[in-house]
Amino acid sequence: MKVGELARESGLAPSRIRFYEREGLIGSIDRGPNGYRQYSRGTRQLLEIIVMAQQAGFSLGEIRNLLPPHGKGDWSKDKLVAALKTKVIEVAALQRRLSETQAGLEAVIARIEARPPGGDCFENAEAVLADLRDQVKAG
């Protein structure tokens, strides 16, 4: 499978796939006698893993450190599990932050909608900010 085909299948741009290779996220790749890259199904899997990890909030650097023994098997199970558990905690923290954000946004909307057209918006802002600060601290 050449890069264009892999790109179509994975939904990633060829430039992006080659970029990941340069960055060491994909191991070394087979080449045909013409020099074209020859990808295996495994690479597609790997790309999916990379994209998922990104969606889970891992940076490319983190991802590289998580799956480095790309030579053969064994992704150093313990390190991987530890990293995943850490990420679960981080995601949970992010969830809490988002809940606060959500509440804050709702509060701001309620405040703004409660005011009749006139009124000094900057005065409102002060009150709204006070609310938000309380919520952030209480969250």
Add this chain to the structure above:
Amino acid sequence: MKVGELARESGLAPSRIRFYEREGLIGSIDRGPNGYRQYSRGTRQLLEIIVMAQQAGFSLGEIRNLLPPHGKGDWSKDKLVAALKTKVIEVAALQRRLSETQAGLEAVIARIEARPPGGDCFENAEAVLADLRDQVKAG
């Protein structure tokens, strides 16, 4: 209040405050006869609003478009409320995605921990990915 003082009070670097000014997020600022910027309490408020909006996931461009009539009062209430509501929806979507991520991570951890030391990790990966895809689709 000069930029250093505002920086101390707001917790933002002076360079960042001046950057926001260049980017049109803060209106024009009073200058002393020496050319030094003279900030009002309002600017500090504005900075807090900007930082909160960023935390809520607004880009600087979006923020600029949300509070542009910085000449006087009235932040175009309707536009602001509409944008906030849109953002609430986006945040909710992100929450859902995070829940899926969370579940996915837990599933991966369980899978990995369930396997005794040996076993081809790439085979695991395929099964795990199948799970994840299902979860993402079902979520």
Add this chain to the structure above:
DNA sequence: CTTGACCTTGAAGTTCACTTTAAGGTTAGG
């Protein structure tokens, strides 16, 4: 044998949100 769609490379460009640097002007304290 030419056209067009593919592939290769290295290098440079892009966007975002800043920070750092360079070269100066100002001001408070000893």
Add this chain to the structure above:
DNA sequence: CCTAACCTTAAAGTGAACTTCAAGGTCAAG
């Protein structure tokens, strides 16, 4: 008067994650 700590500007640098470009090689179809 000097020094250190401020302030000013424009311009360049940073890092993440890519994309685009330039200049070429390859390959299947007509």
